[in-house]
Amino acid sequence: MSPLTRKLLRDLWRIKGQAIAIGAVIAVGVLMLVMMTGLVASLEETRRAYYERYRLADVFAPVTRAPGHRAEDLGRLPGVAAVETRITGAALIDLGRDRLPIQARAVSLPDLRAPRLNAIHLTDGRMLQGGRNDEVVVLNSFARAVGLHPGDRLTATMNGFRRELRIVGLAQAPEFLYTTPPGELVPDDARFAVLWLNQSALEAVFDMEGAFNEALLSLTRDARRAEVIAAADRLLDRHGGLGAYPLHDLGSNRFISEEINGLKTSTAIVPPVFLAVAAFLLHIVISRMVQAEREQIGLLKAFGYTDWEVGGHYFRMILTIATGGALAGCVLGIVAGRAMVDLYLYFYKFPFLVFRLDPSSFLTGFVVSILSASAGGALVLRRVFALTPAVAMRPPAPPDYSRSGRFRGLAARFLDQPTRMVLRRLTRQPLRMAGAVVGIASGIALSAAMASILDSFDEMMDLTFGVMDRSDMSVTFTQPIEARSVLDLAAIDGVIEVEPVRMVPAILRHGRDSYRGAIHGLRAEPRLYRAVDKAQRPLYLRGDGITLSRGLANELGVRAGQVLTLEVREGRRPRVDIPVIAVAETLLGSPAYMELDALNRALKEPLRVSGAYLRVDPARADRIHARLKDMPMVAGVSLKAQARASLARVMDQGAGGTRYVMALIAAVITFGVIYNAARVAQAERARDLASLRVLGFTRAEVAYVLLGELAVVTLLALPLGGLMGWGLSFVISRGYSTDIYQIPPLFSAESYGWAMLVVLLAALVSGALVKRDIDRADLVAALKTRE
Structure with a gap:
């Protein structure tokens, strides 16, 4: 074993805490990459094989x-x-x-x-x-x-x-x-x-x-x-x-295609965040190490080691941390992917679904991890090459703090000495502190944005099942029937209110864009099922045009005032040109609304309905259900409570679990940034902190000097992280929204509080670990000089 290899092992053991924290950040990024690409490959390959084996039609x-x-x-x-x-x-x-x-x-x-x-x-x-x-x-x-x-x-x-x-x-x-x-x-x-x-x-x-x-x-x-x-x-x-x-x-x-596209979107967004943070952390750690080992670098070069050999020593340290994190991420990605397979088998009824590893994801994970880590250490290695033995063996020039902030007058009077030391440190190294603030803010942003997306699901449910749909159940008829047949529903004991509706399958065309869906024919001023605007106010459905949902309008590239072509796919199948008169907010599905009588006139089928929304007395629900079973015109009955419960179950078992995963991921980022910043500051100021102890400062006061600056950095990151999370929530909501459902960007105080809690807990754990090392510090060893 060469001397440089032995030195490498000793250095890694000495900074094992920092190396593990950085490796964990890399591991999470690679984990997400391996898991998501594996799930994409598994779903696509299983779907292809299943379709081919059972000869699913192309048309x-x-x-x-x-x-x-x-x-x-x-x-x-x-x-x-x-x-x-x-x-x-x-x-x-x-x-x-x-x-x-x-x-x-x-x-x-x-x-x-x-x-x-x-x-x-x-x-x-x-x-x-x-x-x-x-x-x-x-x-x-x-x-x-x-x-x-x-x-x-x-x-x-x-x-x-x-x-x-x-x-x-x-x-x-x-x-x-x-x-x-x-x-x-x-x-x-x-x-x-x-x-x-x-x-x-x-x-x-x-x-x-x-x-x-x-x-x-x-x-x-x-x-x-x-x-x-x-x-x-x-x-x-x-x-x-x-x-x-x-x-x-x-x-x-x-539905499966939208799920695959969502996974691809996550793969493109999440892993780069972790790898960028890891590159930043490696830059800080290696930079501090090179600065602390100037004399050792000079001695190595004086004894004949070349610039490439010395630089390669530090580069091997970077590669070791990056490779270890990538390996851990690959293993954990396999475990997480196999666990996710059970969830997909529950929602998508494949006869089997085996987690299929994508070899390219391993290669991509390793290459991107090493490249990002190399980028983080490249600037530092330039300084290693630039050092000559004579310069390296001399003490570095003292930093120029003449332009840094000074505390005089009232500041000196009201701030004690430890506090002034904390603030002075922040003003003397603004770029490093700014980098730590951005790193912590990234963890806050990710956690807050994902929590906001989950809040958006709740908002989607409340808007769909509370504001828009105020019925208790809906009834579908076997075919469009005369409107007066709705009176049979109103005559059922326990039915309080009946609102007829007509659903007409149609292809909507605008220019080269088309969408296969249905037209919802509602009353001009519906009460039980309504179209609403941005302010959640009910829209009056005029008889001179069609009202589109926001998602459908975006899908067709149409806005109010333009004309749509409807190719009706039932009855006489007419082709009708209808102006768009408004765009409504709806988050579930992509409906298009018309006033019921106007729709029937356009189809030249007056007084026809295909279903109804009902408000009923819950005490008589069983009688109503039994009566509906005996009505030959009824093709189906749907309870709103059951539909809402089904959606809530999907959210809790699927996306709902994401909040805990993302909280853990944000904690990993935050812990990695704060812990590394604290350890770097401790290593750089070990002699100063030991001197304070000798001068009579207590352990608590010495810990305050070091951890105080970390507390300030964390507090500064909170508003920045909130602002970044607000912007990220818009990006993620747009990436996950489809023509099937739309996720509204909603940044709530609760989601921000959740993210703050995660960050503060990570900061407390990091601070506790560093304070333990401060309390155990050997004052004699720290105050010794090597001259």
Whole structure:
């Protein structure tokens, strides 16, 4: 072992606390990088393999009713590799008199063969037998949530017909990875089901003998998707085509894609913050060490060591700390990634999800860690190269403090000596202190911004379920019906108020941008479900245009006063140009609002409604639920309380846990900055502090001189961190907002207080560790000189 290697090991042991703190900051940055890139790779690879294995369609083409021979015409379209037709429809499941009917989707499977596209993954039981129209395969997640098993029976109402079905199997499917009740955005396994039946069974139920109402297309590698969709629409238009759409617009796939994009955004934002802080800390530590070891550097050069050998010694120290932190981050990233896999399996119904390591993330973590660490020490190593033996072995020139602040007059009278020493130190090294302030403020900003985002989720829930939706439940009809049928709902004992609504599926176009969604037809002055403006005041829905949600307006690049084209996908499927008259604030989904009568006039279908919002007496809820089950026009019932509880559960189990993770991360940054600043100050002032003890200062007074400046730095960082956190909360909210949901930037006093608490605790722990070292200091050794 060479002398420089032995010196390296001794130096690392001497600064082990600082090295561990810096390594922890690097480790957290690499952990986030490895975990997030691994999750992205796992989700993308598992999704790709799952889609390919079970042959998920590339294009979905719903239609009102098309003859079976149209499948051959679709198969002859250029770019189409395979075609599968099927029958789908809405269903209601009755699990007992004390429960609401559960909304479900019925999907057909070929009687005597496996489906060419959109196959299912059987998890329990067996597949359907040909000719057995009373058998059903049920979505696995729903069956588990309500306690159903193969062999059990259930009652389902489809197209007004009540059927007794026997469960023969449980299954999962790639098109139902993320399942939500119709009209909602949050999964609830117990409130939505998928039923797979033989095609002959659904042909009889939905009057589709020899016909289909949905075509599935897979494309060749060289296919032009847009041209295939346009050709399929032209072919199915005469049969009531509802508009073909690509896999990208499938609801389940959209949610997973948004999750992957959110992870990619976090990967680009979070790790660089930690690595930049680590580079700053390494610069301070190595700079202090070089300054303290000037004489040793001079002696090494005088005995024949070259500039490269001496500089390489300090560079190896930097590499050792960076490499150790990167290795720890890689290991912890694997552990954290595997733990996160269970969370994703809960929300996204993959049959399996194995955490897949991305080799590039390890390489990127190591390279970026070393580069950032090298950047932090590069300026210091320049001073090592510049030192000649003669200059290095002389004491450094005393620093010029003639221009630093002086305390005279009232300041000298009212400030005691230790306080003046603390303030003098701050004015003599302003750049170093400013760097420490920025480092601590970064930890505050990250913690405060993430806490603010979680507060924004609460704000989103309050606005959606408290201000906008003031109903107790919503009812969906099987098809648009006459408005007077709503009177049947109002006549139910316990129903206090009924407000009709019409939901019309449509493609909204503005220039080259388009969005597949629905038009919400509401009363001009709705009471139970309202559109609101920025000030949360209800908007009056005029009859001369359409009101868009903020997210949808941004998606289409449209503002008030411009014109939208609506391609309605039901009934006569008209194409209507409608002016945009206002933009509303809504944080869940991307709705578009029109006055109900104006919408019906545009469709030339007066006095039609497709659902209603209800305000009910909670004491009579069971009677209302039982009455709704017996109404053939009812396709689904949704309780607002259940929808809100589902969203709250998602937030608590998913994003809610982020507040503790981010608090820990912020604590790591803050602890690393404060602890290193304290240890550097202690090493630089060891002789001064020992002299104060000899002059009669107590241990508490000596600790006050050192820790007082750290307290001032921390206090200065609090307002700066709040300001940085305010700006960062806007950046993060914009990065995580999608067309599915919008996260409002909300910076609250509570989130700032949470961040302050984390920082102050980290500062107290750092101060306690440094004070312990001050109390244990050897005064004789500290006061010795080496001349």
